[in-house]
Each structure stands twice: as C-alpha cells, then as structure tokens.
Amino acid sequence: MAESSHNDLSEIHKKIKAAFEVFDYQANNTVDVREIDTIIYSLGCFPTQADIHCFIGQVEEDHTGYIHLDRFLPAMSKVLLENKFPPISEDVLLQAFEVLDKENKGYLEPEELTKYMTQEGEPFSQEEMDEMLTAHTDPEKNCIFCKDFIDKLNLEPDK
Template sequence: MAEREEKGEDALVAEIQKKITETFEVFDRESNKTVDVREIGCIVRALGCFPLRQKYRNCLNRFQPIPEDVILHAFEALDENKCGYITKDDLVKHLTQGGEPFTQEEMEDMLAVALDPETDILHYRDYRVKLVVDETKTFPFNG
C-alpha cells in the first residue's frame, strides 16, 4: 500500500515538474533555457499561483484561483460592443485608468501574452482558458 502511494506521489511530482517546464518553455522566446526576469510574475500566475502585492498578503492564508465564469464575466463587462474581443487600446484604457492601475511593465507583460500578434486584439474566450487553474492538478501552495 505504501509503495502504491509512493508511486502516486512520484507521478504527481513528475506531472508538476512537467507543467513547470512546459510553462517556462512558453516564455523562453529565444529557446536558450532562460526567461526574462520581468516575466516571472506571468509564469507564476500561469502555474496557478496568484501572489498578492505586499499590502494585501496579510489578508489571506493561501492563494485563491479565480473561477472561469468570474473571469469570463469580467471580460464581458469590458467588451462594450459585445463582440467577443477587446482591442488593445480598450484593454490598455481599462487596465491603466481604473482601480489599481497596471504599471507599464505589467501592461507590456500582459499584452505580450494576451494579444493576438496579428490583429492586436484579445479574444477573451480563448484567453480565459490560460487564466483558469484546474485545482485538481495544482500543487497546494500555502501563503
């Protein structure tokens, strides 16, 4: 029984390592086993961890993923024309003028990952899938 549990743990560790490797490879634009330090935040979020800025860290004991329907509703609220996408200009406007605005670096990081490189628009129904965490396949991090 213990041997079976150990094999299950080994498989889980292998799966986690594979996911980390695959995620880093997405951001390794030059295929040289390195990523830009400014992309670490995006990589961490892509792995299902949602670190908070220092002033909010004491409010939560663990990182909480956001459900897919909440993400979709948020994007739909920004899609004033209800066309299924958000233009780069509209996205920049929303993320820099309301609430806690993105920094220029955060904005550049998000746009590099989120926008279709040919059309400069965000197809949010496709993009939201990248933002959703499958809680059954993530490593439980405690804050």
C-alpha cells in the same frame, strides 16, 4: 499511495523548473525578481500583488534582485500543493470581461484593456501590459477576443 504522491511532486517540480527556465536567461538557475509574477501566473496561480511581494520576500537572495531555483522550487511547490493562489473561475472571468466589453463586441481593443489594467484595481506596469498584449492580442484583427483570453488564462484542465 506514497508512490503516487511522490510522482505528483516530481511532476510539480518538472512544471516549476520548466516555467523558471524560460526566464533563466543566463542558464545559471537564477531569474530576475521582476519575472517572478509572470512565472507564478504561468503556473496557473493568481496571487494578489501583496501575495507576490510576500512570496518574493521568502525566496529572494538577500535583496539582490535575483531568485535562485533552489529557493524558488520548494516555495512554489508548497504553493501548488496547497492550492494557495487558485485560478479565478471561468464564469467570473467571463463576467468581468463582459463588464469591460460595454458594446458587447466579444472582444476588447489593446488600448481598452491597457486602460483598465493600468488604471483600475491593482494596476499593471507597462512591462506587464506589454507582455500580456503580446500573449493575448490577435495579430490579424489587433484585438483581444474574450473567449481566447479566458481560455489562455484558464490553465486548469476541465474537471
């Protein structure tokens, strides 16, 4: 049993390092604090903005605006092992998308999604919206298909 949990932790560390390295532009095991939410989301975690700020408070290097892998790795490992910020269920995501898709088209246009995401609830910044639209907009049809969007957000394998 102990061997299995060691392997699990090893896999979690690999996953976290891989996600972190994408944003480690200087290759010095450090990322800009503004990238942390994207890294956390990419690991299949969906914290609130308050959760993110609290997490950053634990791992930021003395208010420098940077986070070092040495501090991020154990804190993020704990989050994943304790399933602190679980993904939203596919059913809930689908219901939310259907509410936004008032005409029942099965897709949203980038402008529609931007309006909802920047003006409702915990608003996304323009930078966050640009990243989301780049990742989720169908380049040929210039729209965000409900099914594709949910599949990309639902990083957890089917159980």
